[in-house]
Amino acid sequence: MPAAGAQIPSLELLGPERPRAVTSFRGRVSLDLGVLVASRGGEFRVHVNRPVYWLPPAGKQVDAETLAVLRTLPPEALDGFRGLAGFVVVTARKPGGRFVAQRSFTFCPNSYARQRVDDSGPVVPHYPFGCGSSSPFVQGMVWGIETGWATGLFSEGEESSWFDSTMRLRPGSYVLTYAIAPLFRTLFEIPAERVTTTVGLTVRKPRRHRMRPRGRAAAQAEASAPLLRAAGEVPVVSDPDPTTLPDLAALPAWGMFVRAHGRRELLSFASSPWNAGPGPLVVEGFRRPGEEVMDAFQYFHAPDGEVVGKVPAGTFDWDPRRGHNHWHFLQFIKYAIVDSRTEEVVRSKKQSFCLAPTDAIDLTRPGAAVSPWSSFLGSMCGGPGARWVREVLAAGWADTYYQSVAGQAFDVTNLPNGRYSVFTEVNPLGLLQEASYLNNVAVREIELRGRPGRRFVVQHDWEGVVD
Secondary structure (H helix, E strand, O other), X not given: OOOOOOOOOEEEEEOOOOOEEEEOEOOEEEOOOOOEEEEEOOOXXXXXXXXXXXXXXXXXXXXXXXXXXXXXXXXXXXXXXXXXXXEEEEEEEOOOOOEEEEEEEEEOOOOOOEEEOOOOOOOOOOOOOXXXXXXXXXXXXXXXXXXXXXXXXXXXXXXXOHHHHEEEOOOEEEEEEEXXXXXXXXXXXXXXXXXXXXEEEEEEOOOOOOOOOOOHHHHHHHXXXXXXXXXXXXXXXXXXXXXXXXXXXXXXXXXXXEEEEOOEEEXXXXXXXXXXXXXXXXXXXXXOOOOOEEEEEEEEEOOOOOEEEEEEEEEEEEEOOOOOOEEEEOOOEEEEEXXXXXXXXXXXXXXXXXXXXXXXXXXXXXXXXXXXXXXXXXXXXOOOOOOEEEEEEOOOEEOXXXXXXXXXXXXXXXXXXXXXXXXXXXXXXXXXXXXXXXXXXXEEEEEEEOOOOOOEXXXXXXXXXXX
């Protein structure tokens, strides 16, 4: 049992950062709009067991370390092994307050949609995905939410379907109120200010892509959504251990060609910035309230995986463009074409990445990850409602991007034929801590040739590499 006067871990609702607009499908709308359930006052853990198959499961909340029983769950609190029965009630009203619809939902603490709220808890969650099992012979399950983490209100596993998170709503504006049911408010002793949140929602007809103007529902949502912004426990370090540092290295642009884009000419290219180690590059972002911006922090991991420190490292922003739709870490890289006097003549707007290991460069280096995807310390680039993201570039690996669209590829429409150099610089503002900054720049000499509309680029070899 906790010490006398200690808080027993509980739960709370977290609302989305901003109102949402969705398209209905056959008259139904998904209510999975970024509402999260977070642990409060410590790690929340529930054990659900049935000693014999003909009895229904029984649940109890236990201390995460000692497994001592903290609370016994009444039978009506469980929906078998699916989760907490009727945990949340969603009510839809028109902006003026007129009632439209209401529906209650089972909540699985082991949802697939997990978010880190701050760095006070473990680096990766350790509870299983899903509250039950596909086997009919399951006898016991563990549900939980770690300290510093939150989980999606609606599960996305085998035990759920799209219908399980929907409500029938006509096109128009609504205010949705998400409220923890009275049974669980009392059972888990949840403070009144932590049991409800509202979401402003605009429902659109299918195949219509223009969002309606924000109205009263949107304003109400922004005013009422509660936020959890704990300071965290990982210390800020000014002189991290060299063994924990990455070494970001630039490689020259490659795979270059000129293509027409309407009346413009774009010089497309590929880029493979990499991490020479010995430590991984780990950057996490925590969202600013009410903004589509996250504050970024670089985390340092010891060889055994322990987190030993962090430093501020710039920002993330949301990229809604087709082919992206995730959070990008800003200030990661700079691309430019320079002339013979090393003066910049064209710059690519591509400076942000959703970092992840895509191509091995040198796995023989100390600290290199032979199989980075086997680690749970992976990249989570997040959706539009995300409060937290993590982006990782393992030692020995590169993240290759192909810059072929306008705004990323170089616009060379007005650039005369001749000799130039493509300039690549990683960590251009020096916001990321590295083992060395001597290999952050790579230069590739090129020539533009041909006549307008049919121009091409010649790449000079780089240390013997022709491509």
